[in-house]
Amino acid sequence: MKTSICEKILCTGCGACSNICPAGCIEMREEEGGFIYPVIDQTKCLDCNACSRVCPVNTAPSVNAAEFYLGWHKDPEILAASSSGGLFSAFADLFLAKGGAVAGVDLDCRTGELRHIVVERPEDLYKLRKSKYYQSFTADIYKSVGKLLKEGRFVLFSGTACQCAALKNYLGKRAEDDHLLMIDVLCHGVTSKKIVRSYLNGRENHYRKKIVSYSFRVKGNEGGWQNGGGTQVKLEFADGSSVIENRFRDTFFVGFNHNLILRESCYRCRFTGTDRVSDITLADFWGITTEEAPEEQLQKGVSAFSVNTERGKAALAEAEDAVYYRQTDPEKVVSNNLAFNRPQKRPPERDRILKELETNDYDTVIHRLRKKYYRGIRIKGILEKVIGSGRYQRLKDMYHRK
Ligand SMILES: Cc1cc2nc3c(=O)[nH]c(=O)nc-3n(C[C@H](O)[C@H](O)[C@H](O)COP(=O)(O)OP(=O)(O)OC[C@H]3O[C@@H](n4cnc5c(N)ncnc54)[C@H](O)[C@@H]3O)c2cc1C
Incomplete structure (x- = not known):
């Protein structure tokens, strides 16, 4: 058996x-x-x-070489509601306009449940927007996509690369159907619902207020998008107040950005690199400078994305009324985005952290690592502020190339 x-x-x-x-x-x-x-x-x-x-670990699905672009949604409201350049919404709208369906990840902040759902009405698309940094429960999503394709519907599937690989294997030959578009969000790695719940409990105790909503991505705050302001936790409380956690001190991003709390398989991810399993890969254009886009745009969000198949190319051409885009230097995208290179490194403390989390709260466990991880973050923050994030990235690249 x-x-x-x-x-x-x-x-x-x-x-x-x-x-x-x-x-x-x-x-x-x-x-x-x-x-x-x-x-x-x-x-x-x-x-x-x-x-x-x-299983996509046992049977590796086919991959295609990426062609790199930068771009952003022309509608300021959609751009503001998205994590980076809002490209996902542009493709999703195309499919909904054709009477198609869009599969993606929805967060229920009351229960913490993060799961793949199918959206069929434009007014529900907001549910799928924004990066949620823990693993979604895929439930019956591959079955649902298969069923929709069988009915002759257009379907956009979005998820991490391992989830796109899973869909590709599940569908077999049917994955070549012209009615399907697979979009993966470039993935640093995922943490778990349980770990996020523990972090949120800590925040509730700290503020002595009930959290009713939370988000891992924020736009329109002082820091701007490109200077890292894009990745911050926003907490909304039952009394109507809200707070944006400082990204250098916030325990969630200390744990997540230093790979202390990722799923075991993420450290060995087989879906990183510039050969991609999906039709289109969406990423943040971290490290972008005014050489590539106007300063104003760097504050609002820019996507770096790759088009990996003919199906992807056709979808991009269809989206051109909604999106500004152009090809870009792959080196500039890849050098600032580790997931286009290799999996994240596994820190030596990772097992101990998971063990300690069984009996301790999240903040206590992460604070114990203060000396090692917080100092690095502060120095990075100060340098980025003083010399600008683009120049900081270039200095970092020069240092790593040595
Ligand atoms: C766990 C995770 C890690 C990431 N790591 C990186 C990184 O290291 N570097 C980088 O450049 N970009 C990373 N991204 C991608 C990036 O944050 C944006 O999601 C991407 O650029 C799309 O932005 P957008 O503005 O087009 O769309 P948005 O409207 O923000 O679109 C959100 C899209 O993300 C999908 N999604 C949201 N949460 C999840 C989830 N938990 N699992 C699967 N799919 C999800 C939705 O289904 C939807 O397709 C990551 C995203 C996630 C979810």
């Missing part, structure tokens, strides 16, 4: 196995650190091996 689907340290929790199982005997369950893994009900397993075959 089958006991495992792939090597556990490589399992991405994508859920393709659970979607394909003809006996419905694979459940995705929270395990250590709150990360989800498949669990097989031995009493129902048919031993057909479909789960192992569909």
Whole structure:
């Protein structure tokens, strides 16, 4: 009888196995650190091996070389509501206008539930906007996409590269359907719902207020987008007040940006690099300077994105009324975005942190690492402020090239 689907340290929790199982005997369950893994009900397993075959860790799907662009949405409201340049919304609108469906990640702040859903009305698209930095529960999403394609509908699927790989394997030949577009958001790695919940509990205790809404991306604040103001936690409280956490001191971003709290498989991610599994890859154009876009735009958000297939190229051409875009130097994008290079490094403290989180609250565990991780962040922040983030990045690149 089958006991495992792939090597556990490589399992991405994508859920393709659970979607394909003809006996419905694979459940995705929270395990250590709150990360989800498949669990097989031995009493129902048919031993057909479909789960192992569909697994994108066991069967690597085809990839294509990326062509790099920069761009942003021309509608200021959509741009302001998006994480970076709002490209996702431009593609999503195309599909909805054709009577199609868009699959992406929705966050329910009341329960902390993060899951893939299908949106079919433009007024619901807001649910999918903005990067949520923990792993989404894919539920039956690959089944739903397959069903929609079978009905002849246009479908845009968005998720991380491992989730696009899962969909590609799940669909098999049907993944070549012209009605489908797969968009992956370039992924640094994901943390878990449980870890985010622990962080939020700490914030509630600190402020002595109930959090009713939270977001990992903020625009329109003083720092601007490019200077790192884009990645900050915003907390909204039940009394109507709100706060934006300082990104250099906030324990969530200390843990996330230093890779202290990522899923085990993220440190060994097979979907990084410039050969991509999807049609289009969306990223933040970190490190962009006024050589590439006007200063005003750097404050509002710019996407770096790659078009990886003919299907992607056709979608970009269709989106040209909504989006300003042009090709850009791949080196400028890749040098500032590790996920286009390789997986994140696994810090030596990672296991200890997960163990300590079983009995301690998140803030206490991260604060114990204050000496090692906070000093680096402060120096980076001061340097970026004094010399500007573009110049800081160039200095950093020169240093790393040495
Ligand atoms: C976990 C994570 C890590 C990331 N790491 C990097 C990085 O290291 N470097 C970089 O340049 N960009 C990274 N991004 C991508 C970036 O933050 C933007 O999501 C991307 O540029 C799209 O922005 P937008 O303005 O076009 O769209 P937005 O409107 O902000 O679109 C949001 C899109 O993200 C998807 N999404 C949101 N949360 C999740 C999730 N948890 N899992 C899967 N899909 C999700 C939605 O389905 C939607 O397609 C990351 C995103 C996520 C979710």
